[in-house]
Amino acid sequence: ALVAAVIFLVLRYIYSHWERHGLPHLKPEIPYGNIRTVAEKKESFGIAINNLYHKSSDRLLGIYLFFRPAILIRDPHLAKRIMVNDFQNFHDRGVYCNEEHDPFSANLFALPGQRWKNLRAKLTPTFTSGQLRNMLPTLLDVGNKLIDRMNKVADEKAIVDMRDIASRFVLDTIASVFFGFEANCIHNSEDPFLSTLQRLTKSRKFMDNFRTSGVFICPGLLKLTRITSLPPELISFVMEIITHQIDHREKNQITRKDFVQLLIDLRREAGNESEKALSIEQCAANVFLFYIAGAETSTATISFTLHELSHNPEAMAKLKQEIDEMMDRYNGEITYENIKEMKYLDLCVKETLRKYPGLPILNRECTIDYKVPDSDAVIRKGTQVIIPLLSISMNEKYFPDPELYSPERFDEATKNYDADAYYPFGAGPRNCIGKIS
Numbered sequence: 001a002l003v004a005a006v007i008f009l010v011l012r013y014i015y016s017h018w019e020r021h022g023l024p025h026l027k028p029e030i031p032y033g034n035i036r037t038v039a040e041k042k043e044s045f046g047i048a049i050n051n052l053y054h055k056s057s058d059r060l061l062g063i064y065l066f067f068r069p070a071i072l073i074r075d076p077h078l079a080k081r082i083m084v085n086d087f088q089n090f091h092d093r094g095v096y097c098n099e100e101h102d103p104f105s106a107n108l109f110a111l112p113g114q115r116w117k118n119l120r121a122k123l124t125p126t127f128t129s130g131q132l133r134n135m136l137p138t139l140l141d142v143g144n145k146l147i148d149r150m151n152k153v154a155d156e157k158a159i160v161d162m163r164d165i166a167s168r169f170v171l172d173t174i175a176s177v178f179f180g181f182e183a184n185c186i187h188n189s190e191d192p193f194l195s196t197l198q199r200l201t202k203s204r205k206f207m208d209n210f211r212t213s214g215v216f217i218c219p220g221l222l223k224l225t226r227i228t229s230l231p232p233e234l235i236s237f238v239m240e241i242i243t244h245q246i247d248h249r250e251k252n253q254i255t256r257k258d259f260v261q262l263l264i265d266l267r268r269e270a271g272n273e274s275e276k277a278l279s280i281e282q283c284a285a286n287v288f289l290f291y292i293a294g295a296e297t298s299t300a301t302i303s304f305t306l307h308e309l310s311h312n313p314e315a316m317a318k319l320k321q322e323i324d325e326m327m328d329r330y331n332g333e334i335t336y337e338n339i340k341e342m343k344y345l346d347l348c349v350k351e352t353l354r355k356y357p358g359l360p361i362l363n364r365e366c367t368i369d370y371k372v373p374d375s376d377a378v379i380r381k382g383t384q385v386i387i388p389l390l391s392i393s394m395n396e397k398y399f400p401d402p403e404l405y406s407p408e409r410f411d412e413a414t415k416n417y418d419a420d421a422y423y424p425f426g427a428g429p430r431n432c433i434g435k436i437s
Helices: 002-014 017-021 045-053 076-083 113-126 129-156 162-179 192-201 206-216 219-225 232-252 259-272 280-311 313-329 336-340 343-355 389-393
Strands: 060-065 068-073 362-365 384-387
Touching: 017 060, 045 060, 045 068, 045 389, 068 076, 076 362, 076 384, 113 259, 113 280, 129 162, 129 336, 162 192, 162 232, 162 259, 162 280, 192 232, 206 219, 232 259, 232 280, 259 280, 280 313, 280 343, 313 343
Parallel strands: 068 384
Antiparallel strands: 060 068, 362 384
16 A cells, blocks of 8 residues: 555656646646557657647647656747757757667767767768768769669559658668668668668567667666667677778778768777777767668658659649759759759758658757746756657648648748748757758
8 A cells, every 4th residue: 555655646746747837738647648649559759749739829838758747849939949049958859878888879869968069070071062972973873773773663664662662772872871882772672781671670569669768758768777779689780780891991991982981081080189089889870870860761751752743743844844954954964063953852852841851859858947038937957848840840820831732932932931930950059960051
């Protein structure tokens, strides 16, 4: 009876957090908080947050992620201020990170404070327009394999799964640019890189769900249990590839225009300057981060753009005309500068990222008590804040007629959206490192 009473009092205290702090909130369910549908696998985390967004009209909304209190930032202008102007109060993501016991968790996405700042400073020079120009020949080689595949499909007049083809194209690109070797996912369904990653990353066992929840929702679970953020076999697979690539290139003085080479150069520079060099584990962790961050998001952007264009023949015709004119103008040569000239293509991608953002939410953790502007509310240090990106980008208040696929809304001549409510790559110092203007 005493144990039951203690558990009851603890739970009552946890789930009265927002009531005690006087913040508008949704009534929680024990032990799910406000994400029962996620626990029951009825909704993804992003969709569940989107549904919570529509249950209130308050600027700030207190919610519970299982036992963890969090604040849903429903005001996009406040959200942008948090990410940009008041970044010093929200410089961490609040996700699981354990450099000592789980090096793969200590990547650029998860690292807190000064450790994130140091690594970001090291990696930022690798994501410039100049480096992208250098990598373009590698991208074009993969593109040629895609053209060969699509030519065969066109000759056969076959019905194909374009999402599957887009995924294979992205994986071949990631294998070449980030992992440093040539894969053949486009033509070979049994390619080891394709089959191994699909088997290891698309598993939906209990432990996989436990790890995902531990990383994003309840970091304390992984800290308490000492379970790694990724399956051990996946860590071994990535470590084997990266260790082989780095050792092989350093011993044989081989250079290649890809991300692994940039990491090798960083390791060499740090060694020459008596600075702590990136470890093999850090290199592997960040290479895999760019697989996680780039594979699904790039595949989805390509697939959804093709989907929307197929349902909007006027937009498709306009984009096709722009591509044909560019190819004619430069005799079929594709360069970084030529692609940058394609303004309508850029508008199409922007509109796709509005309707289908790569991440449905953005998350930050309050690192210094924050007095909310134009409010009596104070966000306390350690509080998780969630920015519902999908919900904001589909709100007609900020994007008129949000269900309509209209690339022209981003054209300066016909601008029809609230620019302060659009940040598909995040905003501020902790935005996506891959965003190159």
